[in-house]
Amino acid sequence: MYLQHYGLTELPFRIVPDTRLFFDGGQRGDVLAGLRYAILSGEGIVKVVGEVGSGKTMLCRMLESRLPDSVDGVYIANPGISADTILNVIAFELGLTEQPLSKLEVMQQLQDYLLQQHARGRRVVVFIEEAQGMPLATLEEIRLLSNLETEQEKLLQIVLFGQPELDDNLARHEIRQLRERITHHFYLCPFDAKAAHAYLNFRTRMAGYKGTDMFSLRQARQMVQASGGLLRRINLLADKTLLACYAAGKTKPTAQHIRMAAADCHFDDVPGQREQRWWPKLALVSVVLAAVLLALYHWLPASRTLPIANAASVTPSAAQPVRRVPVSLPVTQVSYQLAPAASPKPESEPKPEPAAKSTPEPAPLAAAPASPLQARLQQTRQWLAGQPGQQRSIQLISISANRPAMLEQYIEQLAAHPALAADAIFVYASHLQGKAVYSVLYGQYPSRSAARQAMAQLPPFLQQQGPYLVRSVQGIRDEIAATQG
Known part of the structure; x- marks a missing residue:
């Protein structure tokens, strides 16, 4: 392990989304502020698109943590949920039901609950990851949820996180009604050399490094060329670079160490032609929009009392005020099973030995703990x-x-x-x-x-x-x- 060699207190380039290590450069901070504004202003459906490994999960976690306590969040990470199940999944995560209900019953429960929350000045947001893998019928159910509204604003906010294929799906004719409901489109661009340089040195310092910059701008440019500027690949490449540098007994990585790390990462499909097709066109729009929303964000209070419309008949329960529902990340459990022991091979019949030389049979070996x-x-x-x-x-x-x-x-x-x-x-x-x-x-x-x-x-x-x-x-x-x- 190279921690002591570099004077680090933890690994700087883990690929798990640790919100302590969120980097707000590369326009990520602007997009985060724009998303917060879109949710608190009651805009309905919002979409975030980025390539595999561009930091969508980290952004989603940060968004949930930056929202005020008056916002309840539901996190859905399983894109394979069917249209018949999605409403019950949301209702269950909100604590409304333990048993599957009919579509009419669950929709009525959701509407009643959302009106009650609206009357209390609260919001409910559904975060959907990997939305590009969601069946079109399920996306249509998402659109129907967005119909729940008062005369002034939406009762439910929906944030779709997906890969570029999400745009391809939304471009289909049969899903055009959902496409028209999306009010804000954000795009996570791959890092350029300048952003990657700041990111690499930010992560090393967050991990306890005290010296001068670990990575130079030229080395960051080399990493961007090898990784396509995608965050997950930059993390993998940087981790292997530090390992190669440590193995060579050096204190600062060189271009040779980066080349060795890139060869070990096997990035055979470095993004190129695909990004050239759409990133430059959409990145500029996303940056400008994020800048505008960021300006509005600075004027937006952290929390506010929402106007109540068409909810006069709803009486808030006397229960204790509800805090923000922490995001629930579905986890897939992997079963570990021991393979059955192989049948022993038949052995030839042992020769009889004289009784005087017989020995007691050895005790069976205990199973390894x-x-x-x-x-x-x-x-x-x-x-x-x-x-x-x-x-x-x-x-x-x-x-x-x-x-x-x-x-x-x-x-x-x-x-x-x-x-x-x-x-x-x-x-x-x-x-x-x-x-x-x-x-x-x-x-x-x-x-x-x-x-x-x-x-x-x-x-x-x-x-x-x-x-x-x-x-x-x-x-x-x-x-x-x-x-x-």
Whole structure:
């Protein structure tokens, strides 16, 4: 590990979306401010498009964390949800129902709930990732949801995050009604050399590096040429570059180290012709729009009381005021099963030996104990199978499956803390953006509100690493079923 070699306190180029490491350059900060303004102004449907690995998931997490407490969020990361299921999924994540309802019943429940939230001065936002993979029929159901409105504004905000194929889908004639409902279009452009240079040195310093710039502008330009300027590829390339530099006993990377790292990354399809077809045309529009919305954002209060229209008959319940619903990231669990032992090969019949030389049969060998990680995964599977669907847990972190030692160290830190219960730490093997990760969760709570209260009581070192996500057991089960199906 090269941490000590460079004077780092953590790995600077992990590919998991850690909001502490959000970089607001490369127009990401402007887009984030524009998205916040679009949601708080009640614009209905908003779309964010970027290539694979351009930072859409990180932007989505940051957006959720930057919204005021008067906004409730629902996070949908499974694009394969059918048109018959999408409304029930949203209703379940909002805590409205535990059992599937008919389309008419669930739509009525959603409308009643949204009117109540509107009467309280609250907003509800649905974040949909990988929207390019959503069936057209499901996208049509999304459009119908956008019809829920008062005379003055929408009752439900919808943010679509997708790859460029999302634009291709929306260009189809049969989905034109949804296309007309989209009020803002944002595009995440690949980084140029200047943005990549600032990003690379920002990440190293956030990871504890104290020296002069680790990467030069010329090296950043070399990385952009090798990676196409995509954030995920820049992270992979930078990590391997630092590793090659460390192996060579150097303190600063060189062009040769970058070439070695690029050869190991196998970026055979570096974006080129495709970006030339549409990025330059749309990037300028997105930048100008983000700049305009950013100016408006500075005048927009962090929260405001929403006007109530056509909701006079709705009486807010006397329940405790609802805080922002933390985004729930569906996690796909990977089952680990031991392969059945191979049948022993037939052996020739042993020759009889004299009785005097006979020895007692050796005792059978004991099975090797499971590793702490495997034991934790098994414990989590058992817990998941025995809990009601509404049970909640707090997701603390996602760590690349390629770094099990880091995961075990993190779990040991949690288990050793006197304020945390070791048997309440759960681990899921999952996939995030096509990459294998381990997700760590803590606690089990009967409701969202109970989980949110528990989040406020986490130890200070965990509080500093937030914001965290609240997961539902049923949401995990649905994601597992969709993946295995």
